[in-house]
Amino acid sequence: MTEATAVLLNDNGAAATAAAPTTGAAPTGAWNEGFDTDTSAYVTNKGWQTPSDVLSSYRNLEKFAGGSKNLVEMPGVDADSTAMDAFYGKLGRPATPDAYGITVPDGGDAELAGWFKQSAHKMGLTDKQASGLFNEWNGMASQRAEAGTAASQQQSEKAVGDLKREWGQGYDAQIDMGKRAVSALGYDEARLSALEDKMGTSEMLKLFATMGSKMGEPAFEGGDRSGSSFGVTPAQANQQISDLKMDKSFMDQYLKGNPDAVGKMTRLMNAAHGGR
Secondary structure: OOHHHHHHOOOOOOOOOOOOOOOOOOOOOOOOOOOOHHHHHHHHHHOOOOHHHHHHHHHHHHHHHOOHHHOOOOOOOOOOHHHHHHHHHHHOOOOOHHHOOOOOOOOOOHHHHHHHHHHHHHOOOOHHHHHHHHHHHHHHHHHHHHHHHHHHHHHHHHHHHHHHHHHHHHHHHHHHHHHHHHHHHOOOHHHHHHHHHHHOHHHHHHHHHHHHHOOOOOOOOOOOOOOOOOOOOHHHHHHHHHHHHOOHHHHHHHHOOOHHHHHHHHHHHHHHOOOO
């Protein structure tokens, strides 16, 4: 029908086109009929066409949230300790610090482990979180301790090597004197290790060698007991020779051919010149 014909027939297309329903109005008998204005607008915005759409949306929400039984309301920024305790408890924090399943390793510090439990509980950590963090910490600390021990061993070996070069042929004798002092003083491994950490390897060995030398051989009859002439370094031997030359009593005995005095001077001369 042309527009002209429609005008003449007073039709205006009314017969061909049905009136559209008012926007936003629910058709009579629709599932959401009777909803208030806000609810109807909410349903329209969500795009829900049937009750099944609503149920599907809710099920997806539960899957996302892990089920309603796992939903935990976050406490506010001004929540008190009671509210925070309740919140941490819902997350899985044990009731008390001692309830953490944390085992102190052999040789571990029980006092430090106790502090860790108290701190973990204060921070609201779950048993799994606290145990995991504790194990990670111990692993890291163990690695650092092993690395430190290896470094100390290397430093000690280097210091011993340096002393061997410094003491030359007298090294073994110096160590023997050091052993004599250690035995006399009753030092054990723990005390020696502590002393070495504090003084350093070289200084510790020199200290005990010096103390051991003071426990050394008696001098010639009538002479002094200023120290041993065995196992000294060339520098030490030269110093002892100089000291003896200033000792009138010793030199009198030496010039008279006293066997003890001559023997001591001979040993020192040999040590000073590397046994030549």
